[in-house]
Amino acid sequence: MRWHGIFSVALSVIPVQSLFVDEAYNIDFHHALLGIPQPHSTFFHKPDASSNAALLYSLSDKAVLGALNPRDGSLVWRQSLASQPTVNATTSFLVAGEGDGKVTTAVGKEVATWDASDGKLVWKYTARGEVKAVDLQAVPVLGSSTDGAVQDVILLTQPLQEGGSYVVSRIGGDGSGERWRHEDVDTKLDAQVGIATSLKHLFYITKSAGLLSGQRTKVVVFDIITGKQLKEYSPALDSETVAVDGRLASASGSEAPLLITSETPYKTIKFNLLGNNKVSTITLDDKGEDIVSVSAHSALGTTAESHFLLHVRTATKNWAEVYHINTATGDFKRAYSLPAIKDASAFAASNNGKNVFFSRATSTEVSVYSSQSHGHLGRWPRNVLAGSRTSSTDPIYAIAEVAIRDNTNTAVRTAIISPEGSLYLVRNGDTQWVRAEMLAYAELAAWFDYAQVTPLAQELSAEVSVDPATAYINRVYRHAKELMHLPNYLVKLAQGAFGPAEDKPSVREDLLGSRSLILATSRKQIVSLSGISGAIQWDADLPSAISDGAAVRSLAISEGRVTIYTSDGSVSVLNATTGGVIETKTGTIPAARIIELPGTPASTLLKVNEEGIPQVAVDLAPSVPLEGNVVMTQDQTGNLVGWTVGTTVRKTWTFTPTPGKIVAVTTRPEQDPIASIGKVLGDRSVLYKYFTPNMAVLTTMSNEILTMYLIDAVTGAVLHTSSHAGVLDSFPISAVLSENWYAYTFTSSNPETNALSTQLIISELYESDVPNDRGQLSAQTNYSSFGPDGNVKPHVVSAAFTLAEPMSHLTVTQTAQGITSRSLLAYLPGSHAMIAIPRHVLDARRPIDRDPTSSEAEEGLFRYTPELSLDPKTFLSHARDVVGISHISAVPTLLESTSTVFGFGHDIFGTQVAPSQTFDVLGKNFSKFQLLATVVALYLGVLALRPLVRRNVVKRGWL
Numbered sequence: 001m002r003w004h005g006i007f008s009v010a011l012s013v014i015p016v017q018s019l020f021v022d023e024a025y026n027i028d029f030h031h032a033l034l035g036i037p038q039p040h041s042t043f044f045h046k047p048d049a050s051s052n053a054a055l056l057y058s059l060s061d062k063a064v065l066g067a068l069n070p071r072d073g074s075l076v077w078r079q080s081l082a083s084q085p086t087v088n089a090t091t092s093f094l095v096a097g098e099g100d101g102k103v104t105t106a107v108g109k110e111v112a113t114w115d116a117s118d119g120k121l122v123w124k125y126t127a128r129g130e131v132k133a134v135d136l137q138a139v140p141v142l143g144s145s146t147d148g149a150v151q152d153v154i155l156l157t158q159p160l161q162e163g164g165s166y167v168v169s170r171i172g173g174d175g176s177g178e179r180w181r182h183e184d185v186d187t188k189l190d191a192q193v194g195i196a197t198s199l200k201h202l203f204y205i206t207k208s209a210g211l212l213s214g215q216r217t218k219v220v221v222f223d224i225i226t227g228k229q230l231k232e233y234s235p236a237l238d239s240e241t242v243a244v245d246g247r248l249a250s251a252s253g254s255e256a257p258l259l260i261t262s263e264t265p266y267k268t269i270k271f272n273l274l275g276n277n278k279v280s281t282i283t284l285d286d287k288g289e290d291i292v293s294v295s296a297h298s299a300l301g302t303t304a305e306s307h308f309l310l311h312v313r314t315a316t317k318n319w320a321e322v323y324h325i326n327t328a329t330g331d332f333k334r335a336y337s338l339p340a341i342k343d344a345s346a347f348a349a350s351n352n353g354k355n356v357f358f359s360r361a362t363s364t365e366v367s368v369y370s371s372q373s374h375g376h377l378g379r380w381p382r383n384v385l386a387g388s389r390t391s392s393t394d395p396i397y398a399i400a401e402v403a404i405r406d407n408t409n410t411a412v413r414t415a416i417i418s419p420e421g422s423l424y425l426v427r428n429g430d431t432q433w434v435r436a437e438m439l440a441y442a443e444l445a446a447w448f449d450y451a452q453v454t455p456l457a458q459e460l461s462a463e464v465s466v467d468p469a470t471a472y473i474n475r476v477y478r479h480a481k482e483l484m485h486l487p488n489y490l491v492k493l494a495q496g497a498f499g500p501a502e503d504k505p506s507v508r509e510d511l512l513g514s515r516s517l518i519l520a521t522s523r524k525q526i527v528s529l530s531g532i533s534g535a536i537q538w539d540a541d542l543p544s545a546i547s548d549g550a551a552v553r554s555l556a557i558s559e560g561r562v563t564i565y566t567s568d569g570s571v572s573v574l575n576a577t578t579g580g581v582i583e584t585k586t587g588t589i590p591a592a593r594i595i596e597l598p599g600t601p602a603s604t605l606l607k608v609n610e611e612g613i614p615q616v617a618v619d620l621a622p623s624v625p626l627e628g629n630v631v632m633t634q635d636q637t638g639n640l641v642g643w644t645v646g647t648t649v650r651k652t653w654t655f656t657p658t659p660g661k662i663v664a665v666t667t668r669p670e671q672d673p674i675a676s677i678g679k680v681l682g683d684r685s686v687l688y689k690y691f692t693p694n695m696a697v698l699t700t701m702s703n704e705i706l707t708m709y710l711i712d713a714v715t716g717a718v719l720h721t722s723s724h725a726g727v728l729d730s731f732p733i734s735a736v737l738s739e740n741w742y743a744y745t746f747t748s749s750n751p752e753t754n755a756l757s758t759q760l761i762i763s764e765l766y767e768s769d770v771p772n773d774r775g776q777l778s779a780q781t782n783y784s785s786f787g788p789d790g791n792v793k794p795h796v797v798s799a800a801f802t803l804a805e806p807m808s809h810l811t812v813t814q815t816a817q818g819i820t821s822r823s824l825l826a827y828l829p830g831s832h833a834m835i836a837i838p839r840h841v842l843d844a845r846r847p848i849d850r851d852p853t854s855s856e857a858e859e860g861l862f863r864y865t866p867e868l869s870l871d872p873k874t875f876l877s878h879a880r881d882v883v884g885i886s887h888i889s890a891v892p893t894l895l896e897s898t899s900t901v902f903g904f905g906h907d908i909f910g911t912q913v914a915p916s917q918t919f920d921v922l923g924k925n926f927s928k929f930q931l932l933a934t935v936v937a938l939y940l941g942v943l944a945l946r947p948l949v950r951r952n953v954v955k956r957g958w959l
């Protein structure tokens with residue numbers, strides 16, 4: 001008995017690991033992303049003339065520019081060119097000069113130059129008029145930049161509306177603006193346009209898209225220094241252009257820029273050396289199959305030899321043909337070809353001074369060839385990164401940098417983009433690192449709790465469903481099996497007791513519960529991340545049966561399965577542990593929105609169509625929604641419609657905001673446990689909170705007037721409204737509703753001073769304004785929203801706070817029981833930070849213009865100040881630069897004190913918050929050894945004193 005007591009004390013101490021002190025970089029994870037690199041704007045480049053090591057520069061299709069360290073893939077610096085990552089930045093350009101320490105970008109109508117080593121803005125130029133950049137090229141610098149040569153760029157802009165003119169202009173690399181410009185009013189908006197530079201000339205190429213007249217290519221040649229038009233000609237090229245990135249010209253910036261065209265079945269290829277009227281024709285050998293694509297690769301250096309490579313693909317083969325150009329005559333000569341192989345290949349051209357190299361990457365090897373001859377200079381089998389999840393995948397495209405030491409040793413670094421959206425860096429054949437850039441496209445997320453599918457949980461539920469005798473045998477058998485793990489367990493216990501306190505993800509996972517985050521991206525991918533460490537567990541493409549344009553509308557997880565609905569009405573089911581496809585059904589009825597409802601035997605999904613009419617989804621195993629679900633949808637005219645969904649779907653109300661339109665509907669989080677129905681005041685009286693599970697906050701905007709409606713979602717009755725004038729919808733407007741309060745934030749401009757101010761409003765709902773009073777409904781045991789008592793309105797207390805900067809995506813922390821106080825979570829787009837504001841700071845009952853009375857102070861209220869300071873020390877993301885968060889999600893952990901928080905949109909950021917401190921965890925400074933030593937010392941003391949005590953007892957007996 002005594003032994004047992006001591007052991008139970010000891011055992012209860014040991015497994016508790018100490019953590020949560022000084023947690024920055026320990027409890028959080030961050031994927032700092034760029035987005036998927038675009039081939040025409042990704043390259044290795046030395047940040048300045050003096051440095052030996054090149055960085056990998058990339059401008060992604062989300063208009064995020066970054067420099068990566070090729071050694072480990074870490075971000076050296078990053079800039080969002082459109083202030084926030086954008087979804088459709090297909091026309092963005094990046095060029096670098098030779099060794100001047102800068103890189104230049106063009107996005108929209110802005111050209112900017114950035115310091116290549118630290119990413120600071122050097123200068124910015126905005127093009128005139130309603131235009132957007134459609135091409136940007138560096139002007140080749142003759143001589144070295146060290147003798148003062150400036151790296152200028154040539155910008156081509158397209159008018160946004162028909163009637164405007166295309167403009168080619170040379171922009172000074174010293175920030176002095178336009179040096180010369182040439183306007184073209186004739187070319188129509190549907191034409192293809194492009195520019196190319198050579199050492200002396202600028203070529204402006206247009207290709208009109210006349211259906212009747214056929215395509216006509218026109219080349220205008222300018223003197224690149226003066227901008228004077230030298231000549232104009234129309235080469236006889238009338239088919240599709242062949243360039244790696246959809247541009248018109250290849251090898252711009254070299255001695256011999258050229259136009260290459262072809263058309264299906266790509267048997268004849270036509271070439272024109274720009275500036276020369278001659279058109280050469282070459283016939284490709286199709287190796288007995290239909291050629292499906294041809295693309296051209298050439299080195300970019302001004303001094304590089306005029307050689308280029310054509311990558312030819314058929315359904316089953318990949319090969320390349322290398323051509324040499326005679327720059328004097330404009331003739332093309334086929335030099336050699338690279339063998340046709342089955343594996344998907346990506347080719348890249350690079351140069352080292354005069355020498356041009358072609359690299360070939362496949363899923364199994366990397367090889368390098370000189371442009372002179374077909375013998376390979378190096379060939380390496382590809383090795384997977386140790387401990388990596390994925391095997392080598394097929395490359396989509398590659399960017400290479402070749403180094404030759406002592407004229408014999410060839411080494412190559414290849415950056416490879418894989419179809420799933422990862423960026424690999426392969427040194428010779430060895431994968432150095434992988435960046436999961438597809439995470440930047442996450443749109444939806446759901447949490448998967450492993451506890452639901454652990455063998456123990458399954459066995460326990462199996463035991464419930466069988467007869468007692470079988471269950472008993474099962475249990476005995478299970479315990480016997482568990483005994484086999486006892487020795488290991490004891491060893492681990494001993495290590496845990498005397499080893500140092502560890503703060504590893506695995507330890508935290510034991511404590512907090514293991515969950516993973518399942519993300520759906522706009523690229524039709526599903527990715528699973530560990531909720532604690534942020535590591536990728538698996539990724540899967542949605543089955544190819546799902547149509548291309550379909551977007552993921554809902555992710556629902558139950559019983560270890562992820563159910564994914566797409567907008568075309570298809571449904572796919574994946575295994576949440578492995579990502580394996582379990583089942584797919586192609587749909588016919590498109591769904592604009594999917595709502596998950598509780599139902600029997602499993603939860604039910606409701607499909608909402610474009611008209612806002614909900615319908616129970618019957619694609620999978622049928623299940624019936626439970627009675628009394630309330631659902632709100634928006635119809636085509638923008639009205640909000642309330643529905644009651646049970647075995648039947650009934651329309652109950654329609655809400656039309658007057659004036660204005662509904663921009664957002666906010667409801668309480670799905671799990672929003674309430675631990676206390678009242679607020680205990682300093683004098684021990686109670687203010688009762690107003691609750692209803694079916695509340696919603698509507699955000700409506702009309703003409704710079706923001707109106708917030710609090711409605712009862714059962715009847716559509718308005719419980720409270722508030723309005724604010726001068727609100728700007730170009731700034732984030734966000735609302736959150738939880739427990740008995742709601743908060744919202746917006747930015748408005750003062751009509752007199754035009755000063756901008758961001759406000760956060762909090763409103764708390766009580767049953768009555770008098771403590772210890774439950775209002776009109778106190779006597780009732782039940783009531784109906786539709787009955788005469790239904791229109792009882794809550795007592796609302798509000799407070800407004802001014803913030804120093806706009807705030808977006810308000811959310812609230814979640815804990816298992818709701819006992820822990822809550823924090824308001826938000827993203828600060830200006831500071832690139834995620835913040836948690838403790839709820840008690842936002843108490844609407846803080847006394848105004850006076851100090852709190854002693855009873856108010858006892859309640860924790862302190863004097864109201866209109867400014868709410870956003871102290872960087874309280875940022876959840878602390879020093880991290882978290883970009884482009886558009887969703888924040890919080891879930892409970894196994895610890896009541898702690899909530900897991902996760903933000904996504906572009907970057908991925910996850911951490912844990914404990915709004916009331918970690919009251920249920922021992923601190924890091926807790927000494928297990930001291931405790932054990934005390935217990936042992938006490939026990940020894942008891943042993944030592946026992947004879948004495950026994951003697952005393954005997955003595956007393958004799959008295």
Ligand SMILES: *[C@@H]1O[C@H](CO)[C@@H](O)[C@H](O)[C@H]1NC(C)=O
Nearest residue numbers: 086087088089090091108132
């Ligand atoms: C990108 O998409 C948004 C919304 O769909 C649109 O407003 C914007 O004009 C688009 N931008 C470009 C560059 O196409």
Ligand SMILES: *[C@@H]1O[C@H](CO)[C@@H](O)[C@H](O)[C@H]1NC(C)=O
Nearest residue numbers: 559560561575576577578582
């Ligand atoms: C998911 O895969 C794992 C491992 O293959 C398997 O044990 C589990 O039963 C699967 N879950 C479902 C729901 O199919």
Ligand SMILES: *[C@@H]1O[C@H](CO)[C@@H](O)[C@H](O)[C@H]1NC(C)=O
Nearest residue numbers: 779780781782783784785787
């Ligand atoms: C609600 O209470 C009234 C009496 O106050 C009772 O007659 C009625 O049956 C109750 N309704 C429900 C649904 O319990």
